[in-house]
Amino acid sequence: MPLLCRKITRLARPAHCPVFRASLVRRRFATYHTLQMREYYLATKFHIPPWRDGVARPRLLAGLDEGLQNGRKLTLVSAPAGYGKTTLLAEWVHSLDAPVAWLSLDEADNDPARFLAYWLAACRRLDESLGQSAQSLLGMPQIPPPAAIFDQLINDLASLEDTAVLILDDYHVITNPVIHEAMEYFLDHQPRQIHLAITSRTDPPFSLARMRVRGQLTEVRAQHLRFTLNEARLFCNQAMHLNLTPDDVAALEARTEGWAAGLQLAALALQNLPDRRDFLAEFSGSHRYVIDYLLDEVLKGQPPEIRDFLRETAVLQRFNAELCQAVAGTQNAADILLHLERANLFLVPLDERRGWYRYHHLFADVLRAGLPAETERKVHRQAARWYTDQDLLAEALPHWLAVPDAYQAAQLLDRLAADWLKNGELQTLLGWLEKLPETAVNTNPDLISYKALCLLLTGQLDHAAQYAQLAQQLFEQPGADAGPGRLLAIQAWFAMTAGQPQAGALAQGSLEKLDDSDSFFQAIALIALGSDYAWKTNLPASSQVFRQTYQLGQRMNHPFITLGALANLAFNLLEMGKLREADALCRAALAEYVDQRGRPLPILGIVYSSLAAICYEQGRFDEAQDFARRGITLSQRLFSSVILGGDSEIVLARIAFQRGSPEEALTILAETAAAARQRHVMMVVYKTAVVQAEIHLMLGSLAEAKLHLDELEAQAQASLPKTRQIFAHLSARYWAAAGQPEKALQILADLVAAAQVEQCGRRLMGAYVAQALIQQRQGDQLQAQQSLAEALRLAAPEGYVTLFYPHPGWQTRPLLQACHSAAPELVHQILAQATPADGPAPPNALLPEPLTEQELNVLALIVDGRSNQDIADELVISLGTAKWHVHNLYQKLDVRSRGQAIAKAHELGLA
Amino acid sequence: MDRSDLSQQYEIRVKGHLDERLFHRFEDLTITLTPAGETILAGPVIDQAALYGLLNRIRDLGLELLLVQRQPDENKKDERDV
Incomplete structure (x- = not known):
């Protein structure tokens, strides 16, 4: 594929590693600020390691180049530790002209949210505009399946003009099957512009055999990475200046089996030895594990100060001079690091400036093995304090746990949790909560709240409820404080989903106690409060709360909360008879949440169900159906069922009915109700029952309607007026159909009065229309016209159309024609749109x-x-x-x- | 990259009979279900990285590992992958 290789040319090899003066190194450390430190620290994950080994490996590079030029998908460098995998890829990318993104993985990347966030960040280093749309999905309380996120990214990558190389270093640290599946998905859908290169100590669980057969894979394995005799000679005599005889090189090569780490250690040991022959003979005859043997030899050649330094700092995953100073108690840590780097003693620089380093993993493990437990605890404690002081809390946490100091760890976790929640890193938060001793979590109401929240957001409702209850018990003990704000927010949320009237009081209590740093819990409490007001038919208050939530979401820069609030607000406005404002708000969001190329961000799915409902009211069924379907697809692929409320399904059912397929409508509702019941989302079960009753009433199937009405009557609570009013409205229509129009009209009169007080415009219109229907049947034409005219006058400026459409029990045409003057344009529009196709009598x-x-x-x-x-x-x-x-x-x-x-x-x- | 065949024959035994739907996870290996209620996975394994990858897959499927044994192979003189 010549197309792909036009940009890939060999560059001159970079100069060998530059020498830094110790004074320079020290000065740089002094200039760090905490925030920069954080960013800088994270940036080390994208740092392309310098290539400086001294032995060029053209035979291996040729194979890598060939794979890239032939358009293979994947380069897999798979070999045990110490074979020079990373070094090889570093040498390769330094020779490439193609854009390269490098990502060094570590154990913490087993959280899919974090793994994907780094992936996207790595891609952004190739091109700023990549991955925006995928990124917008990462802020969700529960991140969508990784495949959905990769879909977005793959679209973007496919638009790249040149081939780019993406490198994942140390993939063996990934053990989360969700990530493996995601990677396999990416490989299956990989755009031709991307070449993936992975280093791993073990073969990743992808379908490698299939890729081999299809010629999609370049493999570099231990057999390739072993130093040949010639490479060993170049390494010993040119790079390490040892001047060994060919026999000595051959003996060394044979004993180390060409293992890069073994050769390097042997060379280091030899550098300091007067009698090389003795060493080689002894080494060749020894049956000890190569690395133990050689590391002992190398360490023997170092002063005690350096030996202690190495052992103690080997406990650290990464370090800079300051941290080493804090841990090892030495004043000259920067000089020692410089010495180690110059002497090739296992140090891997993690940035250009020689700020952060790590040890080669293999050596770190062996170095650490000799450390007394007491010293290791000391190191962890010092490291924990240092990181805490630097505000690098996520790095401090594992050290506090290793001390172990559960109290400090719990304190830190409490401070870190908000950020993780915001980034959707629920697995990380849950993971640490599980690493803490159980008593540390179960006696700390804040941590229990976090645990309950994570479980709630991951759809483990029963578990979440257990924790919420556990926390509750803590506060019922005598002398205990009232529940803290976070816990109350969780309880409010539960009360809301269960349709319990105390949700509002709990949410208010929570908001009084939460401070502004707890914005995630504030948002949860606000949503519960807004929802509670809506069920208590206080729509103005509810809308006020959702506007507040919307602003909070914007301050938090959290689209999920912002758009979630917007969707709720839109439903309120629709109820209040303010369809235009609802429509304008949602459409403004549609225009705002787009990526740089103007494509809608998937997070917009949250407002699709509101848009579907709005379009339905406007009589735009095609558009409504489209939004509803997109909303459902999205909820199935991206959200847990806990979050969305069945509104899209309800719109689909209503449209099916309007289009003359009542069977289909009822099927949709029954399925939705069954799924919701299974997941204990009773609010959705309730909403579907309302629409089922409505449809049976319109069909005139009174017996079925009665069944649903009985169910709704049982659920109608004095404490949630909305449920009572919904029931009242439906029962009025039932009595009308059952031949008791007087009873129906009485109920409707009460409803009209209530809806007027409560500013429920949509319900008011509905009641007027129902009145008109009954009055018409009674032969009270004048009254019927008056009622309908009231409804039309309210509806006309806002564009409510569908509620006037005819249905089997009610032929609106003559009445509408008679009311023409109340809202001429609207009546004209309704009569024009409500063709038999829109409303045939099923x-x-x-x-x-x-x-x-x-x-x-x-x-x-x-x-x-x-x-x-x-x-x-x-x-x-x-x-x-x-x-x-x-x-x-x-x-x-x-x-x-x-x-x-x-x-x-x-x-x-x-x- | 040249893939001169240095692979070794391995036999891996796990407890229980592996579900047929999982066979494809072990593409290169012959799978035998024994009357004693064990599953034998046998076949060539390129090197240690591949072997550990295989063991990881067995672990991730929650299988109980009973035995890993390299089979003597008269054709192969290369002893490096010990």
Whole structure:
């Protein structure tokens, strides 16, 4: 593939490592500020190691180049420790002209959220515009499956013009199967612009055999990495200046089996020995493990001060001179580091400035092995203090745990948790919570709260509830303080999802106690509070809270909270009769949350269900359906079921009904309810029951409607007025259909009064429409027109359309025409849109020959007891035409009389 | 990269009968289920990195490892992968 290789050319080898003066090194340390330190520390993960080994390995580089030029997907450098894997790739990338991103992995990267965050950050080093859309998904309380995130990134990478090389160093530290699967997914979908190179001590669990067969894999293994005799000679005599005889080199090569680490140690040992022959003979004859033997020899050649320094600092994963000073108690740590680097003593620089280092992992393990336990504890304690002082808390934490000092560890964890939550690093937080002794967590209400929250967000509701309860018990003991703010926030959230009325009080209590640093818990409490107000039909207060949450989300720079608040606010506005504002808010978000290329960020999915509901009310069913489907896809792929509330499914069901497929509508609702019940999200079960009842009422299937109504009546609580009002509205329609219009009208009058007080515009319109329906049936045309006109006047400026559409039990056309003057444009729009295709009477479809719309109008009037002349007047047709319609519908219904027609209409749900 | 075959024959025994749906995870190996209720995975393993990778996969599947043994191979004189 010549296309790929045009940019890949050999560059001149970099000069050997530069020598730094100790004074310079020291001055640099003094200039660090804490924040820079943090960033700088993290940046070391992307640092491309310098290549300075001294032995060029052209035979291996040629193979790597070939793989890249042939467009293979993956280079795998797989060999045990000390074979020079990293060194080889460092040499390679220094020779490449292609853009390279390097990521050094460590154990902490086993959290998928963190692993992916570093991946994206590494890609951004190739091109700033890469991975924005993927990045937006990482801030979720529970991160989406990695494949979904990679999808976004893969799109971006596919737009790169040149081939880029992405290197993952030390992949063997990854043990989380979620990450392995994600990597396999990436390999399966890898854009041709990316070449992946991985070093690992063990073969990663990808389908390597398949990739081999397909020629997608370049492998460098131990057999390739072993130094050949010639390479060993170059290393000993040129790089290390040992001037060994060919026999000596051969003996060394044979005993170390070409193992780079062994050769290097042997060379180091030989440098300081007067009698090399004795050493070589003894080494060759020894059966001791090569590294133990050689390291002893090398350390023997070092002054005690250096030996102690090496052993003690080997406990540290990474270090700079200051940290070494704190740990080893030496004043000249910077000089010692310089000495170690010059003497090639296991030191790996992690940045350009020689600020941070680590030891070669292999040597660190062996060095540390000789350290007395007491000294190791001391080192951990000093390191923990130093990191804590530097505010590098995540680095301090493992050291406090190793001391072990559970108290300090718990304190730190408490301070770190908010950031992890914000970044979606739940696995990291849960992981550390599990590493702390159980008593340290279970006696600390804040940590229990965090644990409950993590479990809640990962969908482990039962577990989460257990912890919330455990925390509760702590505060019920005599003398204990009232619950802390965080715990109350969690309890409020639980109360909200369970539909319990105390959610608001809990949330308010929580907000009084939380301070601003606890923004994540504040957001949770606010959402619970806003939701509680909404269920208590205080929509203005609820909206105020959601606006506050929205602002908090923006301050936190947390799109999930911002858009979550926005979605809730939009639903409120829709309820309040402010459809335009709801629409404008959501559409503004659609325009705002796009990446640099103008594509919508997937996080927008949170507002899709609101948009679907808005479009539904506006009668834009195609658009509503599209938003609802995207919302559902997203919720299945990206969110846990705990977070989204079934609103998209409800819109789909309503559209199906409007389009004449009541069976489909009911199926969607039944499935949604079953899934929600299984996950104990009772709020969703409730919402689906409402719509099920609604649909059965419209179908005229009163028996089924009654079943759902009974269920809803049982759930309607005095403490949650919204549930009572919803029930009241539905029961009014039930009584109307069941032949008790007076009872229905009484209920509706109360509802109208309440909705006016509570500024529930949408419910007010709904009640007016229901009144009109009943009044029309009663023959009270004037009253019916007045009611409908009220609804139209409220609806017109805001664009509510769908609630006026006809359905089987109610033919709106004549009435709408009569009310034309109340809102001419809206009526015109409704009549134009509400074609039979939008609202055919589904039971009507069951007839051998369905009734036309006009026949349905006529039937409705017959059911209302009107004469043929009345019908003609009402529908503005001639008496003859009216009779003709009556005749035709008799035939279609297979009836002989008005009485039979009325009975049949009820039987079929046409009245 | 040249892949001159230095692989060694290995036999790995794990407790229980491995589910057939998992066979594809061990693409290069012959899988035998014994009457004694063990599973034998046998076949060539390129080197130590591959062997440890294989053992990791066995670990990640939650299998109980009973035995890992390199089979004597008369054709191979190279003793380096000891």
